[in-house]
Amino acid sequence: MTPAPPLAGRREHIAGERPMWFFVIGELWIFTCYFACYAYDRGQNHALYLGAQQQLNQGFGVANTIVLLTSSLLIALSVQALREGRVAAASKLLASGGACGVGFLIVKSVEWNGFFMYYYMLTGLHVLHVMLGLGILVYLGRRLKMAEGPQAVSFETGATYWHMVDLLWIIIFALLYLLR
């Protein structure tokens, strides 16, 4: 166990390793291209998209947003717990955050019953990211159970990816469910 020094004691700090941040920034730009295409096509035919949107169950979108926000909170609290050397608490928080991720996938599987290209593409890609993120959480959980525990920095790296999954969903939720 090598807990990172508390944040207050550091002038600058990047959560996790730099390569993860380059990856995250790359992902954000790739998703931006999808978002731009969607906004453009929607702009060319507001009425069609608005009509199609009426068929989405808003409740599922709201529920999943809250599930992912909660999941991000739990992972952030888990990072804090690990920094403070509370490994058992970190492990529980990580597992709860992962459980929220599974909950998100379950809601999505109920909701998917036939919709349009962007809906499938954006939410489909996002689901792949949730699944990859869950894989990372499982890996971190296994490391927490090992005697030497994970390095705080690798824990932060995994947490950073998970927060990106949350962040992208915030935008997808607004685009697909809420634009009018």
Next chain:
Amino acid sequence: MASLLRNTLVYVWLFLVAATLFSWWAATSSSGGSQISVAVTASVLLMSFVKVRLVLTHFMEVRFAPLWLRLNCDAWLVLVIATVFGFYWSGL
């Protein structure tokens, strides 16, 4: 549990959930959300901007990150929200 009440992250999360519910209410309140509305779209995108920035700064700790990373994140966020609104607006 008392420590949770002293944790900024918990308040950030409360705000994020409240903002989500507000956006939902804004999008569905007038005529069941079946009308084009620049006001609703603008406020939904503005709330998304605030929410994403909070996730970046607090959950992802970008507020402690070096300048290049903070600038990258903010530039991206401004561009993505502006692009979406720009294309939305251009088709009206």
